Amino acid sequence: MANQPQLLSVPSPRTYTRADFTALRAFVQQIPPATIARLYYDPDVAPHAATPETMAHFLRTMRDELVQLALLHGSPVLADHLKNSIRKHGSAKLTAMSLRMVEDASRLAAAVPAPQHAVGFWFRPLVAQRLAGEGITTLQALVDYCNTHGGSWWRSVPRIGPLRARILVAWLRRHEATLGLRIAADVDARPWLPGPADEAVVIGGDPATPRLAPFERMAVPAELSGGDGPAGVSARGTNRAGAFAFIRAPHDLAALHAYLHRYRDRPATLRVYTRELERFVLWAVIVRGVAVSSATVEDCEAYKDFLAQPAPAFTGPKRPRTSGRWRPFTGTLSADSQAYAVRVLRAAFRWLVEVRYLAGNPWHAVHDPATVTQELRVQVDRALPATLWAQLRHALDLASSEATEETAACQWRAARAAILLMGDSGVRRSEAAQACRENLQPADVRINLRAGSTHGPVGDSARIWTLTLIGKRRRQRTVPVSPDTVAALRAHWRDRGRDFDAPGAHGPLVAPLVVPATRDAQRRHTNINEMPYAVDALGRLVRTAMKRLAGQGTLPTTCSADELAQVATTSAHAFRHTFGTQAIKQMPPNVVQSILGHTSLQTTSIYTRAERQQMLDAAGRFYSAE
Structure with missing residues (x-):
């Protein structure tokens, strides 16, 4: 019986991804399974990477299955080598070279990409997480996003630079036939117009x-x-x-x-x-x-x-x-x-x-096109209600302190500083982008901190600061800056490696910490700490933060679906209106007018009308419930 030829029992070949093959190479090179799981897998889509034990078991099983396939489909020399290794060690001991031969012989085991596959199934966890942060969760979504945005698609995805983008697009192109999806011709082209920057x-x-x-x-x-x-x-x-x-x-x-x-x-x-x-x-x-x-x-x-x-x-x-x-x-x-x-x-x-x-x-x-003269030129309906504004501030604090990745935490703190500057001082988006530290000075006024303040315990006193800026029509004005805003700015400056309270501190109050790897961005930000956000970039920072707050469950569960939808669509300018509707309750209209920089008190009175309308709407709901 022992001298009779033995039949190999080969299991049905399962499919493995590119990440699996990369992980197996690392396993063969004696990389710890815990490190392999962290580098190459997302636990949400790869449960076998949950613990080092399950990771090691998965890779050993994969190795044995590939060896069995190589025995069937490989060359006689490779088969003899593997059989001798199994006889000697109980299982095949592979080197980097023999593993490559096994992979070549077992290509039938490779998985075929499908449009519905999660990006984490094929790409490294960090890359998959950055794509998922922009709502790109499947290969279909990635192809659609690339085709929609063209060669500059990667600009909207944090920390996906042009080189990584080129690699991803090249991989998608190699699998166009199996995916059944076509990548637009200009997706992997240079994202700028043909020719040098100064060529007409x-x-x-x-x-x-x-x-x-x-x-x-x-x-x-x-x-x-x-x-x-x-x-x-x-x-x-x-x-x-x-x-x-x-x-x-x-x-x-x-x-x-x-x-x-x-x-x-x-x-x-x-x-x-x-x-x-x-x-x-x-x-x-x-x-x-x-x-x-x-x-x-x-x-x-x-x-x-x-x-x-x-x-x-x-x-x-x-x-x-x-x-x-x-x-x-x-x-x-x-x-x-x-x-x-x-x-x-x-x-x-x-x-x-x-x-x-x-x-x-x-x-x-030529006559001007016919228009309708609006009763209210300033649209304040996007202002956040007081309760939602307080909940949003708390959610920003949590996101800034609880983000697991340091880069993400720094971005949250930058967004918080910008949002509080606009929401507590009523400055415009362009004014917040251009505000400088040398124009921010402490005032000879102290206040008792309110509940929910991030500056210190309730009852402690803190100093109000004043910020001088240039607004619309080149008009200079001075606005108050809250202790919460100053605390958020200090945290943002620490992320930038600068001392907010140093004598002679200068530079933009809010500045980008990561600069895109594009020619224009690199040219503008030769000294990153001295260059402010572009106005549109600051707006994108705020919009991205609002969308993520609305979608990641940081806001209280008591928030209604309408409130979550409002947060998700909140723009930077909405925080100026939020300040106006809140300030008009406790400040004289002429003071609010001065802070907001309105040329006419009639414009400021719109916030009074907005408050009155909110009161009437609430009264209507109250009476209808009786």
């Missing part, structure tokens, strides 16, 4: 598939430039003035650059004026086929109609201006936005006439 892009092409570029990268075909064409051929606009011009502008784009240069010290105004002018230039050249300096009243009226319904080729989700997927419109404009665009263009053309670049202003003959 000539706009044009078919209006259905136009070649677009933002104003700073834009070049216009010579025949539509409004200046001199190639080889001395004149493309001079029909509306160009014949007299001596006060600006040295050989063509229309140069004249528009000269106009925008007037607002170089007003970045917010410069940004919106640039947006409106680049939209008009793109439309005039690509859709209308006319130079800006040849535009007539009929052209202006046609553009006004275009503003009401931009062409699909000109619209798309908001993308960085360096992205190849950038579009001048994000969707249909409201009537107020259409009217604003017409007013900006009329003012720009008026200036071009005044400096004698244009002979006349066709926009003078």
Whole structure:
């Protein structure tokens, strides 16, 4: 019996992932099972990685199954080597080389990726966690996210840089056939427009598939430039003035650059004026086929109609201006936005006439789009109720102190500092982004701390601080800063490795701790502690924090579904309104007006109306319950 040939009993081959093979290589190299579980597995999707014992058992079983498959499908030399090892040691002792041969021979055991597979099934835990943080939990969701956002998709995922993104996309491309999903052609391309950063892009092409570029990268075909064409051929606009011009502008784009240069010290105004002018230039050249300096009243009226319904080729989700997927419109404009665009263009053309670049202003003959004068210009309905605001502050404290990953904890503390600065002082998002430590000073006033304060025990006194800042229309004002806000700022400065209370401390109150690995970001943040958040980046920081608070269960269970939905959609500006609705209860209206920087007391009185309406709504619910 002992001399009769033995039949190998091979179990049904199970499937293993790339992470499993990587873990087995580490196991063969004597890496402890606990370390393997931590590096390569997410316990939520891999229960066999829950303990070192289960991890070791899983890897031993995997090794034995692969060896059995290699005995069946491998070369005779490999089979003899494995049989001798089993006879000698009771199980196959593998080296890195023999394991690679076993893997090659047992490729039938490899799992096939499927769209519904969790990302943690195929990628390392840290990568999977970062993807899941943006709601990307399956391979299908990852492909959809990449296809939607294009080559810059990784910018929205914290700590997924361009190199890691390229690896992930390459893996998805290798498995397109088995996934049954196609990755868009530009997903793994460079996320910026072709060519060097200072290379111009000539706009044009078919209006259905136009070649677009933002104003700073834009070049216009010579025949539509409004200046001199190639080889001395004149493309001079029909509306160009014949007299001596006060600006040295050989063509229309140069004249528009000269106009925008007037607002170089007003970045917010410069940004919106640039947006409106680049939209008009793109439309005039690509859709209308006319130079800006040849535009007539009929052209202006046609553009006004275009503003009401931009062409699909000109619209798309908001993308960085360096992205190849950038579009001048994000969707249909409201009537107020259409009217604003017409007013900006009329003012720009008026200036071009005044400096004698244009002979006349066709926009003078164009009426503004019809709009409805709103009863309340300031929309305060997004302000958080007092109870929800208190619960949100407590949830921010918990998230800042209980986050397991240090980087995440630092981001929470940065978000808390920004939110409290806006919610306790009523500053705008742009003002919070530009606020500096040298303009924050302690005041000769002390208060008793309220319940829920993070600054100290209830009953202790703390000092109020004052912050001087530059608001809208370049107006300077001073606002109070709460002890809670100062405590949050101190914690944020410790994360930045700086002493908030050091003599001569200076720099932005809130600054990014992680800078994206992009050319523009690296150029702007050569000294990370000295560079503030960009206004939009600060808004994204706050929105991301609100979405995560609403979704991770940090808020009390007593919060209703409506309250959770409100938190999830809360923007940075909502905290300014929150301050206004809370402050108007306890401060004189003229004081609130001064803090908020309103030019008219009538604007501040809107918060009084909001409080009165909330009171009437609550009374209505009370009476209806009787």
